[in-house]
């Protein structure tokens with residue numbers, strides 16, 4: 001089973017790094033924070049790379 005991603009939107013700055021690197025998984029909402037629109041849109045290693053580079057450290061595995 002694919003791992004689920006959790007974004008702590010209270011901490012997200014809307015910098016768009018995640019959506020730029022993995023647009024098949026992340027998108028920026030009109031409210032200006034990231035959301036996951038497709039949990040299975042990329043392999044775990046690429047998602048982990050985005051998690052490791054999120055400047056707000058607000059993306060986590062559930």
Ligand code: SF4
Nearest residue numbers: 012013015016018054
């Ligand atoms: S990289 Fe992190 S801080 Fe930047 S938009 Fe994505 S979740 Fe938010």
